[in-house]
Amino acid sequence: MPQPSAQVTAAEISRIAGVTRATVSNWRRRHDDFPAPSGGTESSPLYDLEAVRGWLEARGQSSAATPSEELRTVLRIHGPGSGVAARLFPLVLATSRRSADELTALDELPDSDVIAHADSASAEVAVSVPEAEAVRFSADDVGALRALIRCVRDEGAQSALDVLAERELDDTASSGTYQTPAGLADLMARLLPGRTARVLDPACGSGTLLAAAARRGATELYGQDSLPVQAQRSAVRLLLSAADAQVTVRTGDTLRADAFPELMVGGVLCNPPYGDRDWGHEELAYDQRWAYGVPPRIESELAWTQHALAHLESGGHAVMVLPPATAARASGRRIRAELVRSGALRAVVGLPLGASAPLHIGMHVWVLQRPEPGGTDSKSVLFVDVSGDQREGPPSSPRDAYSRLRHRRTGVDWNTLSDEVLGHWTAYTDDPESFTDVPGAARAVPTIDLVDDLVDLTPARQVRAAPVDIDPAEVAEHAAEQLELLAASVNVLESAAGYEPWKAATESSQAWRTATVSDLVRGGALSLLRAAVPVGRGDSRTDSPGAHSTARPVLTASDIRNGARPSGTAEDLRTDAAHTVAAGDVLVRGVAGGSGIMARVADKADAEALLGHHIHLLRPDPARLDPWFLAGFLAADDNIAGASTGSTIVSVSPGRLRVPLLPLDEQRRYGAAFRRAYELRTAARRTAELAEETAQALLTGLTTGALLPPSEGPSA
Template identity: 60%
Template sequence: MPKPSAQVTAADISRMAGVTRATVSNWRRRHEDFPAPAGGTDASPLYDLQAVRAWLRARGHVAAATPAEELRTVLRLHSGDSAATRALPLVLAAARRDKDALTALTELPDADLATRAGGAVAELSGTVPGADAVRYQPGDADLLRALLRCVRDDGGQSALDVLAERELDDSAASGAYQTPEPLSDLMARLLAPATDPYPSRVFDPACGSATTLVAAARLGATHLYGQDVLSVQAQRSAVRLALAAPDADVAVRDGDSLRADAFPGLTVDGVLCAPPYGVRDWGHDELAYDPRWAYGLPPRAESELAWVQHVLHHLEPGALAVLLLPPAPAARPSGRRVRAELLRGGALRAVIALPPGAAAPLHIGLHLWVLQRPEPDGGGGRGSVLFVDTAEEPAGNRRGTGSVDWDRLTGTALTHWRAFAEDPSGFVSVPGTAHAVPVIDLIDDVTDLTPARHVRAAGPAASPADIARQTRELYGRLTESVKSLAASGGHGDWRPAGDQLRSWRTATVSDLTRGAALTLHQTVPAGGRGKRVAELPKEYAGRPVLTGQDVATGTPASGELDTPMSAYAVAEPGDVILPRVLSSYRGVAARVADERDAGHVLGPTLFLLRPDPDRLDPWFLAGFLSAEENISSASTLGTSVRLTPGHLRVPLLPLEEQRRYGEAFRRLHDLRAAARRAAELAAEAVDLTALGLTSGALLPPEAP
């Protein structure tokens, strides 16, 4: 019997055809032969994928789909046969060939293509775990061609992200979650507290999708080791590392790191790890006499403390490790003895609390443990442990579930950790945020390592008079901000466009770039595409850096360059700036650079589009580029949502009409900025007033 076809939504069809959802709705109404719903509901119908593809093909619309979208669509037709897993090694094999060779492969007959693809993958048997067992059949030809075209046109990472959507889901049952890229970057940067060369050899014994190792490679690691209990994760990590760090020595193995360590004699310069947690069957009984338990046998319910000691076992003396852990191991009674021994032995250097939403599960505030293997002649423990609490973000910086001000969080964590690492005894505590606690004060009947317990003991440092003055000033600024918000919301009479939605011809950003209507720029980290450089050029030293958070909040450039780049993008007035990695498919706030941004360097997570002012209005461009449907059709979902700017579409309108739209988008931008300022001031005023009342610095107003 023929295999049943997958089903798609109207939004899926719009991405497949490269049109808006409104266009799909018009097709449904105007064309009697448009496929009838095959499932779903009246409000959210589902359509047979094969029927939709045939209908689009008959009208020439399939060619409008991006290569990534075409690969995504073909994978749906192969659901249930592990197609994405079998295709993983082919991504690397294809990425090592030039575009002409890939084009030639796609033109082969089905049987020849399957044979050639299988031979290419077999060459990777020593690089990608399980590659020698992969086989392709002539029936896989449509999948193979779609993957080769995606690698050829969009790159290997884009194809890898699409495959990940099908095969690698987060699993709350196993405690295995993807580590977001900003968090992986923070973990990697914590390995180098000073200006010393970055650790050369870095290991992740629960490497997952390899985001931590990729982050380490960007910073200078040249020998990368990984292991994961899931074979598909190990395969994906091997492919991703080979794509991201082609000059590095990479070794990735599959298997259970605790029960079957694939690198038993390996010691490295740094370890990054986000191990699975909540696992009771981790090998407690069979590993009872394992030499790794230098700080005590981890209790049966404390698999996290087994990972802590496994990581320490793989470190060179004096080397650091950073682990992402849930909050329970910091305080659970069953782990008190192991925690106490870690403190006595000087193995625990810092615990950093993250806000809920930093990583899945999003409702829990996770912890980063910074560990260090003691030197053989170190003389025992260290004097103190650093606790940092980043969990309390200003309310105005929260932008939905899982949204975190990563620039602020990273700056807070790195600043305090580096200051502590340089001079532990001279560290100056910041009430409510960071505090260095003597080890002797930590070891008690509880040995609680929860940062909030240690950093929130101090009250406000200011006097009651200062608190009262600051409160009055804040409420005054809030009043002015509310007036500005009301004025911003009073502009414009938004008229209907007619009886039906307005439609227009569009062009992609790639088309506009080829036609010289705009140019696309990006800052590229050293080790990515382009040449490698050893030091920061003098012309860029000290320049402010625009970050993703600056663009999202409309604030001035807040970053700085601390590592050399292969290429630098510098903002000019009229440039349109977009993020490269998104928190969701929802529309984003594009930034139109002004005089204040002139000369600032773009961070590597941003794209810069420079329009020809005689052909494109920048505010018009920013408004349409950041529309939700546009972003959705030009993005791929892997461990995060990645924007492909060349696929974004722009209406082709006369310049005068563009300027009318541009003025409207500018007004909306001003309204959003005014609302954000008012919300931030309101939250700050409420927090300061509450602190003043509860600390005894302020008195309630007298009754009228």
């Protein structure tokens, strides 16, 4: 049977052809043979993809789509329910073990040989990938096979893996398959003791948490997921990124059919599904795992919590992401009380909105420990609140609430948040008895104070209690220092904003001729360097940043977005092929979306840092291009939109970005203006942060009795 063809919009046609949407509109009007719409509406027509491709080829218009976009398009052609994406999972692992030359040679083989090689390669890795034993390919799959081979060769196995998972999850109409953010996964892995070698994730999803554990030194990784596509994705991802670890991933309903009933591990990391009423309450009523009480039907989260504890060795730790209702819901009070009394619950961390899906809820992180026989009973529980809710107060309007949520979705500074949480956790575990409470941020609450009629474990409520030991002199000194810093920052902001009026442009001054970055690269005006991809299994490079000193900072995409200095570590790169940033380089984030800065020019403070993932580095010839002129125009919203591809993850194709062709003197005028705007933006951000910190210091001092109100009101 002939393969069904996908339908594409005019915008998708423009990306495939590497032209603007206006050009596609011109083609429709001027060429009678342009394919007629095959669906959609009059205002939003859809076109048959194969007909469009045929028309473009007849005109000699080559495709400008990236390999990952080509793979995504080919999968769409197969249509929903084909299952081709799931069959390709083991092949991602197999092809990742081949060199670029071997993959090129494979792509050049006849169709029958490509199919034979794919069957053979999949069989070789089937034992490592759940439900991959019966994978067989046919002539209908050749297009997808070739697209996968090219994607792995040109963009890496992880890129191909993400496209397949995206498509297969769409096919199954699955919900709740949220991927744990990398920053949160790293934080959770770091909350485990450093000696933890064997780690289990009973709801492994995409494998993010287990991958984070591997980066922290775990050598045995075990995962289970109820969705076969998630289990396959997790297995392949771990085999790619954790080459030295023993990886075992199984498919199945974890609570009803535990794939590892006898397994005992040193650590459990888990971001389980929540709000699940059909988790097996009736058939599991007498399960031996419920050592702290039978979970009520509406408390599936407490079932997952006890499942994690049941798999821990004596003294082992579990770190879990749970919804805030788990900490306070009346139905779970008795189990929470038992977890506290027994010493199994060690800490609860309140996260900000946007830190983890669902983004509109501030999730909690629970740290649990299986009590050791004869060990010292824990006398307190650590509560850490980094949600910021008590500092902001209630939103003033729905618009304010939406604004806060939108900021938090993209504004979580994981480095700062992790340092704060880990600092409190380390101080607490070193000596719980002498832990010093931090007002509004961290507090060790005695267990006897928690086991009451509510057993409310909400961090924001527990940390608001004022500590007893406060040195008023220290609080006053800190407040004075904050006020000085704020005053200095206000002066910087005032200076950044104090420029002469900006003049309106004439119509003729905007009629620029432009060139793409690809054109400028071919003309030698600049060099384009891309961030190295993480090393996977079978890669010829090392699996650690051995060639780089671990003391060298890494410039991350988050640093660019927030206007911050390089904050990553070489350990995060997992490659020895990272580029080094030089002063004058133009840095562009590789993934668009959200707020923040898209591009900036590296200065002396950025020089010698390693280039992190998802960043494009453009190194202009200063005799032909001004760096700030280049950065300013590259970061323009319409420029980024025109050079972006993808739906779930919007990737920026740097070669498609356009730059006006102006004389160097004129470039420098624009460059100076762009730099002023950048300085204004960063100064405003820093001033806002200092204002928030200063106000919080004053409020805390006043409410705890450490500061007295001024005898006089504010000066006029």
